[in-house]
Amino acid sequence: MNTTHLSIAGGIAHLIWDNPPQNRMSPGVMTGFENAIEAIKSDSSVRVVVFSANGENFSLGGDITIWPGVSPEEMAIRIQKSLARANLLEELPMPVVSAVQGKCSGGGFEYVLRSDVIIAERKATFRHPEQTLGVFTLLGGVHRVAERAGKTRAMKWALTAEEVSATEMLEAGVITEMVDNGKALERAMEWARELADGPTHAHAAHKELLRLWSAGGVPAADQGISDLTRKIFGTRDAQAGIDSAVNALAKGVERPALKFSGA
Structure with missing residues (x-):
C-alpha cells in the first residue's frame, strides 16, 4: 500500500501522508517521504510545497511499535537518521505550507514545525506526548516551538504533554492561520498558488x-x-x-x- 503521495502541477508540489486513521510515521511512510523530497528537489518547476495528510488526523507521530528491544546506541543512530530526514523538509529552498486537521502530535507535530506556513483547522490540536513515555522530543520539536513561541511556552507544553488548541497556537505565533474545519487544505492551496506566482x-x-x-x-x-x-x-x-x-x-x-x- 502506498502511504505517501506526491503530485506536481502548476509549480506546486503536493506531498500527502496517507496512513489513516492516525497517520503514524511508519517505515513505509518515511521511505515514501524521502523519495518525494528527492523528486521535489530534482524538479526545477517546483516553486512551493504543500504538506498535508489524509483522514481525520494529521499525524499522531512515530511508529513506536518498532522501538522495543532496540539498544540505546542503536536508537541514537536511528534518531540521528530520523532527524536528518525531517530536516530535508526544512532545508528545501522553496516555501513549505502545511495543512493541519485533527490531532497533530509527536513526530507529526515536529514535521509540521519544519514548514514556513502552517494552516490549521479550528478543531486541530497540537501536542508533545513524549514525556508520557519517559523520553523527549526526539526530532527537535521543543526548541523549534521555543523559536516560534518562546522558551516559557515551549517548556510548559513539553512538561505537561497537554493538547494545545489551534487558537492558542495561533496566539502564540506557532501557526500562521486558523480556518474553519475542513478548510485547511483549501486555504493552503490558496497560499501555494499565490507563492507559486511570486519571486x-x-x-x-x-x-x-x-x-x-x-x-x-x-x-x-x-x-x-x-x-x-x-x-x-x-x-x-x-x-x-x-x-x-x-x-x-x-x-x-x-x-x-x-x-x-x-x-
Whole structure:
C-alpha cells in the first residue's frame, strides 16, 4: 500500500501522508517521504510545497511499535537518521505550507514545525506526548516551538504533554492561520498558488536569512546578505521587478502586480 503521495502541477508540489486513521510515521511512510523530497528537489518547476495528510488526523507521530528491544546506541543512530530526514523538509529552498486537521502530535507535530506556513483547522490540536513515555522530543520539536513561541511556552507544553488548541497556537505565533474545519487544505492551496506566482529566488533568500538568524542571530544573517544580493540581483525576476518599479515611478503611476517567472 502506498502511504505517501506526491503530485506536481502548476509549480506546486503536493506531498500527502496517507496512513489513516492516525497517520503514524511508519517505515513505509518515511521511505515514501524521502523519495518525494528527492523528486521535489530534482524538479526545477517546483516553486512551493504543500504538506498535508489524509483522514481525520494529521499525524499522531512515530511508529513506536518498532522501538522495543532496540539498544540505546542503536536508537541514537536511528534518531540521528530520523532527524536528518525531517530536516530535508526544512532545508528545501522553496516555501513549505502545511495543512493541519485533527490531532497533530509527536513526530507529526515536529514535521509540521519544519514548514514556513502552517494552516490549521479550528478543531486541530497540537501536542508533545513524549514525556508520557519517559523520553523527549526526539526530532527537535521543543526548541523549534521555543523559536516560534518562546522558551516559557515551549517548556510548559513539553512538561505537561497537554493538547494545545489551534487558537492558542495561533496566539502564540506557532501557526500562521486558523480556518474553519475542513478548510485547511483549501486555504493552503490558496497560499501555494499565490507563492507559486511570486519571486521564487526572493522566497528562498528569506528562508536562508531566517536559517542563518536561527543558527547565529542577527550578525550571522547580516553576513549572508552580501552573497544573497549577488544571487538575487542576477535573476530575471529581480530585473523585471526593478524595471517595473522604475517605469511606474517615471510615469507617476502605481506599480502593477507582477507574475514572476521563477528565473
